[in-house]
Amino acid sequence: METFPDILWKRFGNASKYPKNSTEDFFMRTPTIRDVAQRAGVGVGTVSRVINGSPQVADGTRQKVLEAIAELGFSPNKAARQLSGGKTSTVGVITPFLTYPSFVERLAGIQDVLDHHDYDLVLYSIRHPQQTQRKLREIGAQVAVDGLIVLSFLLQTFTHEELRRMNLKLPLIAVDHDPQDYYPHIFIDNVAGGRMAAEYLIRKGHRKIGFVGHVIESAFENESGFTSSQRRFKGMKDMLLEAGLPINDAWYQFGAPNEYSACEQALHILSVPNRPTAIFAAYDTLAFGVQAAIDKLGMKCPDDVAVIGFDDVKAASYMRLTTVNQQLFHSGELGAQYMLERLKTGSFKPDHWHVELALTVIERATA
Amino acid sequence: METFPDILWKRFGNASKYPKNSTEDFFMRTPTIRDVAQRAGVGVGTVSRVINGSPQVADGTRQKVLEAIAELGFSPNKAARQLSGGKTSTVGVITPFLTYPSFVERLAGIQDVLDHHDYDLVLYSIRHPQQTQRKLREIGAQVAVDGLIVLSFLLQTFTHEELRRMNLKLPLIAVDHDPQDYYPHIFIDNVAGGRMAAEYLIRKGHRKIGFVGHVIESAFENESGFTSSQRRFKGMKDMLLEAGLPINDAWYQFGAPNEYSACEQALHILSVPNRPTAIFAAYDTLAFGVQAAIDKLGMKCPDDVAVIGFDDVKAASYMRLTTVNQQLFHSGELGAQYMLERLKTGSFKPDHWHVELALTVIERATA
DNA sequence: TTTGACAATGGAAACGTTTCCAGATATACT
DNA sequence: AGTATATCTGGAAACGTTTCCATTGTCAAA
Structure with a gap:
């Protein structure tokens, strides 16, 4: 058989x-x-x-x-080619082991570009932050990829000095990474994004604005730099303060990054006597949970409580969710594109060192 | 710089x-x-x-x-090792270029197992069915992977004879593939799944049952064997006929495989004078769209119209969707596991040749 | 003490490319 | 015709492993 x-x-x-x-x-x-x-x-x-x-x-x-x-x-034969010439026609993507839709859309963008240039994609995943160093060292030593795209998490622990010690001979580019000077990176201004969301709601006439976010609990998430929720929250608060609008801690809840948890949090927020008239969810996935909560309470989404998300994942458009677009697919495309250019020319273009993607509020049916 | x-x-x-x-x-x-x-x-x-x-x-x-x-x-050094010994410690996964959540969950299962065994994962994607043969040949010739997992699409065009002609020296296993004798495969009985969904709704007292499915339009989808929606529909119809319940073509709609389209379809179905009291959606993603439609019409989900999905993707549990579980993550795990065993022992175990995964109705809040 | 068997070890050859250098051929100029 | 130059080509060496074969050392049996 x-x-x-x-x-x-x-x-x-x-x-x-x-x-x-x-x-x-x-x-x-x-x-x-x-x-x-x-x-x-x-x-x-x-x-x-x-x-x-x-x-x-x-x-x-x-x-x-x-x-x-x-x-x-x-x-x-790829192996022979690589052994002799040092080229693999392969790019690695290293990510935390997560299956957020936003991660997948970025990956799709990367895959798309690599595919058009006959490059292969190797997917590495990190389960524990302690693995990171070992994994990077392995990848570097095995010379199995020409370059590495660090996706959606922060190499906080890897300073210039540490990488020097590791003697990592691998071009690196980070997609969805906070600005740092060690590697080229593609990023967004999460604080500004938070402001934009708040500003939009204010412009729509809302004065009491709630927030559903992601609580940073595990060491992994902390060290991995999942701080976007916090930044977006900060941006929102900044905006509210500037606009002279009320701040009420009962309106802000933080929990696990999934719809179900977000629904629970929203239920809390909407149960306080003086409830907000709009909620900003740190991720679209959380916004879906918030919508579920509104539904459960027998309220109507745009009228009783408005909702705005963040990310603009594919599902957001199906769900008619108003949200902040951050060009997920495009971020992957760019990362791959710059990496390929780096591999061809030998160095990253100065312009590609520090690339900020524009954010846009997408108005749909929920706010 | x-x-x-x-x-x-x-x-x-x-x-x-x-x-x-x-x-x-x-x-x-x-x-x-x-x-x-x-x-x-x-x-x-x-x-x-x-x-x-x-x-x-x-x-x-x-x-x-x-x-x-x-x-x-x-x-x-991986390349040298491979060149000399013929082993790459790498498994390829080939998929249609899609980002369905179900695909991602399967991939996660594969990744998980490979990671624990220090195998790398290379992701290949097929955009056009014509690419398939060339891609397979390339993969085989480059000897860049030890084995290949064919994920979520059908190698209909690759008969025994064709592969023989290609002289493909690569162990193959298919995950989410219709039963065929050419390769080992892991599959589910979609027809039976359709029956189960219908049976569940009938047991809940429903007599008028609708369906929202995926219309097969493009040649790619056709050739790739995206027939699960059809099979599930057939299973449902069989059950309805057996139970002596009414069949009404106005209750069955087919469209693009996304929430938005599903919402539109559901709106049609629920607008006919004699509307069904329950809807079976071929995929969970479609079920979300159906829920949106119910919401839009001011109806209540379990009471006015019940909804059952299929797949049991992660989001389904957050959304409290009643659905048919098909062990997505596990299917990936199994595929990877069997492949590794094949690589170690030199052949697939007879038991792993034809593996059917059990289906279970998961009762939650929508039906 | 000799012999045979066996475990442990060193190192050459092979895997299939790329790259570099030398040689061959053609062309242009004196 | 002779020389210089440019273009094209063949083939050896190198990349870093694995594997096989030969050699050495050890121990038990004769």
């Missing part, structure tokens, strides 16, 4: 270490650059040059080689 | 092709197995044996080697 590929693998896979003699192997081996060279009647160097698009090849020769490649169905 | 790693990379990275002479390089190179051997005063073969856990090493020697490895911070 074996797959067909299995049988082939067991019988011929990784063999061919000995049968060097017979020119025409009865069993088809995976063709190598040598086979191509022989077939085209040229040297291996020439084939390599053709593969890599070197201009130093006569047109006629190139033709012959390309034909031989096509006939044999040759595709260069 | 360069990252610190950048500078190192440019100056020393991939160099060391020449400085063979001086025993003590001033600039630290990435240590190789030879460095370890020298430091431990043994041969390279011995170091290799230690790394790979061969019993053919004296304890004392092993100690020395391990120490040298630790001191130098040595980590074996």
